[in-house]
Amino acid sequence: GAVVSQHPSWVICKSGTSVKIECRSLDFQATTMFWYRQFPKQSLMLMATSNEGSKATYEQGVEKDKFLINHASLTLSTLTVTSAHPEDSSFYICSARDPLAGVSEQFFGPGTRLTVL
């Protein structure tokens, strides 16, 4: 299947700082990428849909000013957690659709584990 990478794989930061997470599609072009968050023993919750060349669309309850998404190219989307607080500590996973692989199949990055002290 298609390959999606994320960087960093884990990050520890102080409360109040901002953290940027990168999501890259390595062998295909992704016009749409998705950002999820997963708390321990819970399911993946979709945060936002990242659209290349346009604004991201956020799910209800997700603060767009806190979780900044930029999808500047067909292979890269970034999620910046601004002014992070301990409650933002979570597992952040991106996914991307390969238009050639199927209508709705998504491929996931390895995730980024964020710990805010």
Add this chain to the structure above:
Amino acid sequence: RKEVEQDPGPFNVPEGATVAFNCTYSNSASQSFFWYRQDCRKEPKLLMSVYSSGNEDGRFTAQLNRASQYISLLIRDSKLSDSATYLCAVPGTYDSWGKFQFGAGTQVVVTP
């Protein structure tokens, strides 16, 4: 009611046994479904897709029951390496097209 629901388990399964569990969905317009496997602290990996009545891949069989709006996953001859959380994913339709709704996952623990 949640859009996608799963029995959280855990299902404790002796090695070599068969285990099956379901995932119910609320959107009757859904056409495709996916089972993902997620190991602890890792990303989900696609296990199987279900587009019609069912799909079989080796020891894994997925079935779709449209009338009752659920999909099932059956694992035969369980291996220790099958221990994981199995996530059901249902793509959205209409204005949610392309988005996935995930169940909370079913934990399977295969014991020696």
